[in-house]
Amino acid sequence: QLVIVARGNMKVYQLSSNGREQVLRVVEPGGYEGENQLFGVHNDVLFGEALETTEVCILKQQDFSDLLLTYPQLSLKLLEINAKKSVRTEQQTQFLMMEKVEERLATYLLDLAKASGTNEFSLPMKMKELALFLGTTPETLSRKFKLLEQEQLIQRNKRLVVLLDPAGLEDI
DSSP states (O other): OEEEEEESOEEEEEEOTTSOEEEEEEEOTTOEEOHHHHTTOOOSSEEEEESSSOEEEEEOHHHHHHHHHHOTHHHHHHHHHHHHHHHHHHHHHHHHTOSOHHHHHHHHHHHHHHHHTSSEEEOSSOHHHHHHHHTSOHHHHHHHHHHHHHTTSEEEETTEEEESOHHHHHHO
């Protein structure tokens, strides 16, 4: 089945061999997960979990097939969306290869600002999930946020972040 997020946020993660979570993406309202299962690909490694109160819509495989037969243009749109999703997954892999946590954090904050169209935005996940997403610990992430605040690159109040110096973040 396909899970479409109507409200809230859902993290998609996998577990490493030692049982540690690796967050792959956060599905926001309008986003979806599970399209591969609709085409018969079995999933044993990816998991989804709501990050806050979340409402989802479920589309079962037969209903999805009926929709594609009735509206064939959906197939092309789905291919386009999946290609974009694949690119984001590749970017996440490259992102995690960045050596320094502050590089990953700065890149992540700049990406959020770009996506929201403003330098003031709310983090879509709690610190624990964000740390997992960035491939670090919550303690290290907290220290890196404080470092960016001390350098007057950002201002933060819980989950609300303001980028004070986007060019300085880019330099990181």
